[in-house]
Structures are given as structure tokens and as C-alpha cells.
Amino acid sequence: MKFNTKTIHGGQEHDPAYGAVMPPIYQTTTYAQSAPGGHKGYEYSRTHNPTRNALENAFASIENGKYGLAFSSGLASIDAVLKLLQPGDEVVSTNDLYGGTYRLFTKIYEDFGIKFHFIGMGNTKKIEEYITPDTKLIWVETPTNPMMNIIDIVAVSKIARKHDVLLAVDNTFATPYLQRPLDLGADIAMHSATKYLGGHSDVVMGALVVKDQGLANRLYFIQNASGAICGPQDAFLVLRGIKTLHVRMQRHCENGKAVAEFLAKHPKIKKVYWPGFETHPNHDIAKSQMDDFGGMVSFTTKENNYEEAIKIVKKLKVFTLAESLGGVESLAGHPASMTHASIPKEEREKTGVVDALIRLSVGIEDKFDLIEDLKMAIE
Numbered sequence: 001m002k003f004n005t006k007t008i009h010g011g012q013e014h015d016p017a018y019g020a021v022m023p024p025i026y027q028t029t030t031y032a033q034s035a036p037g038g039h040k041g042y043e044y045s046r047t048h049n050p051t052r053n054a055l056e057n058a059f060a061s062i063e064n065g066k067y068g069l070a071f072s073s074g075l076a077s078i079d080a081v082l083k084l085l086q087p088g089d090e091v092v093s094t095n096d097l098y099g100g101t102y103r104l105f106t107k108i109y110e111d112f113g114i115k116f117h118f119i120g121m122g123n124t125k126k127i128e129e130y131i132t133p134d135t136k137l138i139w140v141e142t143p144t145n146p147m148m149n150i151i152d153i154v155a156v157s158k159i160a161r162k163h164d165v166l167l168a169v170d171n172t173f174a175t176p177y178l179q180r181p182l183d184l185g186a187d188i189a190m191h192s193a194t195k196y197l198g199g200h201s202d203v204v205m206g207a208l209v210v211k212d213q214g215l216a217n218r219l220y221f222i223q224n225a226s227g228a229i230c231g232p233q234d235a236f237l238v239l240r241g242i243k244t245l246h247v248r249m250q251r252h253c254e255n256g257k258a259v260a261e262f263l264a265k266h267p268k269i270k271k272v273y274w275p276g277f278e279t280h281p282n283h284d285i286a287k288s289q290m291d292d293f294g295g296m297v298s299f300t301t302k303e304n305n306y307e308e309a310i311k312i313v314k315k316l317k318v319f320t321l322a323e324s325l326g327g328v329e330s331l332a333g334h335p336a337s338m339t340h341a342s343i344p345k346e347e348r349e350k351t352g353v354v355d356a357l358i359r360l361s362v363g364i365e366d367k368f369d370l371i372e373d374l375k376m377a378i379e
């Protein structure tokens with residue numbers, strides 16, 4: 001089955017009771033049993049719920065995995081991965097990553113005795129210098145948020161294999177429409193389904209997809225034992241979102257390209273971060289592991305300061321100043337004071353998240369209106 005069919009049919013069955021084409025929202029905590037243990041595969045909705053299972057099958061299908069898991073948020077899904085570890089274990093992570101992931105690693109899991117090494121992974125050779133016998137996980141986000149750095153997943157997966165370390169890839173920005181980490185050698189594909197998979201800025205949710213049954217069983221155990229599951233209504237909404245993922249992503253990519261190219265030519269703009277430019281330092285890797293370049297674009301102006309960046313984001317009218325990304329509507333953000341405020345200034349500036357940086361989640365409106373809006377705000 002091709003991707004554009006999988007988004008609609010992958011892992012899906014019509015409802016066995018009445019043939020409903022969409023799985024009903026099974027808004028129930030429990031399931032009647034004919035005798036103790038005499039149930040139809042469902043006992044209690046923390047453990048299993050038919051609506052959630054339909055969504056989890058869709059996650060597995062679009063990521064070319066075997067097992068999908070849905071969580072109450074992207075961070076809850078990352079939290080489940082971290083619970084695979086023991087005190088004393090070490091993690092090698094991308095240094096330029098989602099602020100909340102950094103906060104979870106450093107403010108929660110460091111206290112539980114897990115050691116993190118945050119490094120630039122533009123050159124994957126550096127990773128091996130940080131691998132010790134205690135390293136159990138490599139955490140990769142690509143494209144990175146918000147600097148749009150690209151990490152070579154195949155190269156990292158070879159290192160992970162060699163040292164028998166798990167590789168998890170946060171695939172939120174690319175989505176499986178553009179990039180399938182499990183096909184590139186990763187063990188775990190992770191999503192904030194809040195973003196493109198949901199796609200309509202109305203649900204907070206996380207996802208994990210794996211191929212290995214043993215790993216899946218450990219994660220299902222954590223999902224049930226820790227209990228950070230999503231509700232059936234949210235599962236229904238994300239399942240509905242996935243059905244149009246391919247059409248939305250096509251437009252996000254088209255509009256992202258138009259916006260990036262407009263900004264790059266504008267005399268007031270200093271730098272545009274978008275992996276589709278040939279001048280992007282890892283453009284070749286982006287081309288080899290992604291099918292297109294997505295709708296996320298970051299930039300700085302020549303004034304290159306906080307005041308100018310704030311002035312622009314406040315002036316925008318079609319773009320809404322807001323956290324988050326990946327919805328149908330265009331959003332603008334100021335990472336230093338919004339999504340990345342939890343990272344110390346010194347740390348974030350090392351990776352390029354300066355006060356002058358603006359991040360755009362380019363939506364699926366008419367690109368003419370988006371460009372006019374940016375033009376007005378910049379000029």
C-alpha cells in the first residue's frame with residue numbers, strides 16, 4: 001500500500017458491530033465480562049480502547065512499523081521511552097532540540113541518575129566520542145527545532161547498531177509523509193501528534209512506533225503501568241487528522257518553499273533556515289532522507305535584535321503569534337521567549353536560538369496572503 005492510501009486505510013477495519021466507516025468513539029472505561037476473564041479483548045480503557053487501538057494501528061502503518069502507541073502528549077511519549085532506562089544509564093542527544101524535551105531530560109531524568117550528553121550531530125562522527133558502556137539511547141530530532149539542522153539518520157543508526165544502543169527519532173517536524181525513521185534504521189519513531197498528525201490545532205497527543213516486538217511489549221507495559229494514555233475522543237480526532245496528512249503536507253511543503261524563497265530574497269532578511277536551500281549545510285542529507293522539505297522556516301532580520309523580532313511577530317495578521325506548529329493555520333513564534341525559554345540563554349545561543357530568531361509554521365492558506373502578510377510586517 002502506498003503512503004497516500006495508508007493514511008486513509010492503513011491498519012483500519014470497518015467497525016464490526018454496524019460497519020461504521022470511522023471507528024466509533026468508545027467513550028467507556030470498562031467492558032462487560034460474561035465470566036471473570038470472559039471478555040472480547042478489552043477489559044479496562046487504560047490498557048486498551050478500540051478507538052485508541054484503531055489510531056495506534058494507523059500510527060504503525062504510516063511509519064512503516066509494526067506497533068503503535070498513543071500517549072496523552074508528545075512529552076508523555078518521550079517520558080515512556082526514558083522509562084526504558086535505569087539509573088546510571090547514559091543518553092547521547094541532539095543539542096538543538098524541542099525545549100520541553102530538554103527540560104524533561106535535565107530537570108526530571110537527571111535527578112533519577114541518568115546522564116545526558118547534548119551534542120551537535122551535524123557531523124555524526126562526533127557521536128562515538130560520547131558513547132560509553134553505559135550508553136543506552138541516542139536521541140535524535142531532525143529537522144531540529146527551530147534551527148532546521150539535519151541529522152543523518154542512516155549514519156546515526158549504524159553507530160547505534162555497532163554499540164547496541166537504541167536510536168529514537170523525534171519525527172514531529174518531518175512526519176512520515178517526508179521521512180520514515182524506522183526505514184532508515186531507527187528503533188523508535190516518536191511524534192508530538194499535537195502537530196502535523198492531528199493537524200488542526202485541537203488535540204494534544206504523542207505517539208511512538210516500533211518494529212521490534214520485545215521493545216513494543218516493554219513500551220506497552222510502561223504505557224499501561226504509568227498510564228499516560230489519550231482519551232477516545234482525542235484518538236478519534238487524530239485518526240481523522242491522519243486521513244488528510246498527505247494532502248496537507250503537500251501544501252505545507254509548497255507554501256514553506258514559497259515563504260522561504262521570499263524571505264531569502266528580501267533585503268531586510270539576514271538568514272533563512274530551511275533545509276530545501278542548496279546552501280543549507282546538510283541539504284544533501286535532507287534530500288536523501290526526506291521526500292520534500294516541510295513547512296517549518298526560521299529566520300533572522302538584518303537588524304538582528306530582540307526588539308525587531310518582537311515588532312514583526314506582533315504585526316503579522318494572517319500568521320498568529322502562538323506556540324505550537326503543524327496545524328492548517330500559519331503560526332509565528334519567537335523561540336527565545338516562547339518554545340525555548342526553558343533552555344538557558346547561554347545554551348540556546350550556542351545552537352543559534354538567538355533573541356532575533358523568528359520561527360514560522362507555514363500553514364495551508366493561500367501562499368500569496370502569507371507572503372503579503374510577511375512583507376507588511378517586515379517592511
Ligand SMILES: *Cc1c(COP(=O)(O)O)cnc(C)c1O
Nearest residue numbers: 073074075098145172192194205
Ligand atoms: C511539541 C513538540 C514536542 C512535545 O509534544 P507535546 O505534544 O507538546 O507534549 C516534542 N518534540 C517536538 C519536535 C515538538 O514540536
